[in-house]
Amino acid sequence: MTGVLIAGTGMYVPSQVVTNDDMAKIVDTSDEWISQRTGIRERRISKGETNSYMGTRAAKQAMDNAGVNGAELDMIIGCTCTPDYFYPSMACIIQNELDAGNAFCWDLNAACTGFIYALDVAQHYLAMGKKNILIVCSEVMSKQLDFSDRSTCVLFGDGAAAVVLQPADKLYASYLKSEGSLGGHIVSTALKPRGVYATDKDNPEYTKFENTHKHYIRMSGSDVYRFAVKAMPEALIGACESACVDVEDVDLIIPHQANLRIIETAAKRLGIGMEKMYVNVDKYGNTSCVSIPLSLAELASKGKLKRGDKLALVGFGAGLTYGSVVLEW
Template sequence: MEHLKIVASAQQLPEHQVTNQELSHIMDTNDDWIFSRTGIHQRHIVTTENTSDLATSVAKQLLDKSGMTADSLDFIIVSTMSPDSLSPSTAAIVQGAIGATSAFAFDLSAACSGFVYGLSVATSLLSTRYRRGLVIGSEVLSKLVDWQDRTTAVLFGDGAAGVLVETTTENIGLLGEQLRTYGNKGDNLLAGQFANKNPFAGEISPVDPYFHQNGREVYNFATREVPEVLQAALEEAEVSADDVDYYLLHQANARIVTSIAKRFGQPTDKFPTNMAQNGNTSAASIGLLLNELVVSGKVHAGQTIAFVGFGGGLTVGAQIWKI
């Protein structure tokens, strides 16, 4: 067991909110369809900020809340599928902006599993010679949305959230985890494709940078694979489903969350949701949920918490923490 402490959590949501009603003015959709299928009522959409702006705000808040200085950080991981650019990485931009001169920084691409994969990498780093770091999920998915496509445009939102983690002598930390990738199913969720237009390229197949997903397939994948991965994480942690205080699942779809709660025979209030306000924020969603629950006092030290991400790749990650 790694002795690792989540010292602080923080979030940054863009101020501008877009309701389902507003979307119905720009595409053929309605609140009833969106809410009944997804549980989403509204989402936050940036007006001026990019992914690194949201992540930098989270990083500054994490330092403020934990009373740490930027130069005490050893690393910064930003999990994102919507970086400002491929180079510099969003994490490097954050590192420069906050002056974390001793920290190395890199982006991690695991779509909606990004927060869980990021925490896993942080745990490994903290078992070596590093002592403190940030894991931030930050997304401006509105850059990747085709605003003419009602099948995807209604699903996603922008936002960022993260945690400051460090080594501790307390008997807490990551109890068990399972990370899985199903690359043979990757075509079911595409975004950010580039066409190679080099002068030597043959026929260029048409690609566009926008989201394309086989929603049904992703839905079936999530309800089939996520329970299996979560069960394996619980077994590794030697924790029963009843012993988990809260299950913080990626917020893609309220029906997926309800179905998983049912599979484990758990009350739905142990599976909190916030997609109604935020939509699907990919790598940011679990951190947003965590921060909300910490601020409200529902999640606190001494509890057992599960983090479960799933999405593009396709990827799944489940972790059981004693916090």
């Protein structure tokens, strides 16, 4: 069996809703300015909830829906670019909360494309004999935001989502790529060398990108837009070709929820109507790697997916990374 069964989904979003009007109180912006450019109306922002806290709750919901307990998990993949700690990994912290002592655990960072990458890694392990794999995506994007920079702070939201995967004789194909040469388009600086022996830490030869202020996100929005509207159709078509499926035969496309304009332009370039594109960016903003599994959990909870549906998942993110998976629900 080379396909995957999404046996259960789960999600958690903070209770704190921050609207565009709320954002206008702290930065020079407006509901009209944000919504016209991005499609975002509101987002969820953590009051203090951590990645592992939110991820654990999403994971428990996914496991309940799959009818799987912690001892039955073979593997936990954590996806985040806003970790609580450099170590231990988020996946290891969640393992302890789930009493999943039989699982091996690690974190993957492909930014907003993280879930697509993790899904493809999990598919390979399932093909080699693993039975139950948990993917947990969790992001507190708000801690990387400069709330005086209206070009970035209005775009992102916090949340978590999870899926339990099992092997199945189902349709599955993927298309993954990276463009490291474009990495400077989205940057968040981590720790620099420091201490009494780091005497040459400011040597430009050692620094690939200009350091951001603190750890805040710096993004070239226009460059990311131009990349995304080409990368998403390329990845989706590539995955469909590998699956021997026409794009028109896909029942639903679940894109990364970064910006409504990007989704609309990608749909136009693919020659499909927006009715095939699932959109919830208006409610959550850009939740990075969480956005696609959150959409899956939302759709599943509303009974809008039926077994046998052909789904195309497609994303892009910092790195730059991009990719798509075509699978059967």
